[in-house]
Amino acid sequence: MPCFVVLAFFAIAIGIVYELWYFLIAVLCLASCFTAWGAFDIRLGYFTPTYVKQKNSTEKLLALTFDDGPTPFTADIMALLDQYDSKATFFCIGKQMERYPELTRQLLANGHQIGNHTYSHSTNFGFLSTDEVVAEIEKCNAVLAKCTQTQTSLFRPPFGVTNPSVARAVKQLKPLVIGWSNRSLDTVITDEDRIFRRVVRKLQAGDIILFHDTSARTVNVLRKFLPYLKAEGYRCVSVDDLLNLHNHEK
Structure with missing residues (x-):
């Protein structure tokens, strides 16, 4: 029984590690995509403050x-x-x-x-x-x-x-x-x-x-x-x- 518990513990631990690894990969991919988007869409002002329009303009x-x-x-x-x-x-x-x-x-x-x-x-x-x-x-x-x-x-x-x-x-x-x-x-x-x-x-x-x-x-x-x-x-x-x-x- 103790061996079974140890094996079960390791199995759960390995599963958690794999879950965290996949989660980390997903986060890194998402961050890379957002960074690339920020680099090519100047309207986001992702890397440096950028003027894109006059907000709340009261004149045409x-x-x-x-x-x-x-x-x-x-x-x-x-x-x-x-x-x-x-x-x-x-x-x-x-x-x-x-x-x-x-x-x-x-x-x-x-x-x-x-x-x-x-x-x-x-x-x-x-x-x-x-x-x-x-x-x-x-x-x-x-x-x-x-x-x-x-x-x-x-x-x-x-x-x-x-x-x-x-x-x-x-x-x-x-x-x-x-x-x-x-x-x-x-x-x-x-x-x-x-x-x-x-x-x-x-x-x-x-x-x-x-x-x-x-x-x-x-x-x-x-x-x-x-x-x-x-x-x-x-x-x-x-x-x-x-x-x-x-x-x-x-």
């Missing part, structure tokens, strides 16, 4: 934002924005500003805002070290300063990726990280009407809307979207104006 204000320029399409977008008395924020790549310095200066001359979108927009951005992220941000800032004699406190990481390296770089340089609440997917969706419907379906006052000034497709969407906003009583302003960030000091 929106911030249109455009990534990855300037490009020749930026000029077409500026013309449309001017036509509808709208302002926007352009998150510019340093290499593109070097390529199109006049367009970069024209953005500011037309009353728009420029944010930092790194120097090279590396496809490996999510794997860069903290020092490499810092270098990308600082080099983009240097190009902007050379082109326009101005600075920006706004930063949008490429692809909306955040991780511990990005968080440490942000803590060191102290930019304001700007995400979005309404994503057009204009670099993925080819049907212009579908892009328009996607943005309109989710539209709310206080939204920060993500477009790209890199294709005729987006220009064509804006030809329909901007008059729609005007008819619905929305006003497009810079990110600074939407979020009242003018007094931010780096």
Whole structure:
């Protein structure tokens, strides 16, 4: 009988260990999934505080934002924005500003805002070290300063990726990280009407809307979207104006 009790005890203990081991694996898998989600969904602010919209907006204000320029399409977008008395924020790549310095200066001359979108927009951005992220941000800032004699406190990481390296770089340089609440997917969706419907379906006052000034497709969407906003009583302003960030000091 004592041997039976001992064997039963060991059997129960082994069962508990296995249960705990499976539970631990499940917890680790869940944590890994949530961390990956946090890295690729900037709206969560998982690694670093992020502005994604103006909450509880009492006015029908929106911030249109455009990534990855300037490009020749930026000029077409500026013309449309001017036509509808709208302002926007352009998150510019340093290499593109070097390529199109006049367009970069024209953005500011037309009353728009420029944010930092790194120097090279590396496809490996999510794997860069903290020092490499810092270098990308600082080099983009240097190009902007050379082109326009101005600075920006706004930063949008490429692809909306955040991780511990990005968080440490942000803590060191102290930019304001700007995400979005309404994503057009204009670099993925080819049907212009579908892009328009996607943005309109989710539209709310206080939204920060993500477009790209890199294709005729987006220009064509804006030809329909901007008059729609005007008819619905929305006003497009810079990110600074939407979020009242003018007094931010780096």
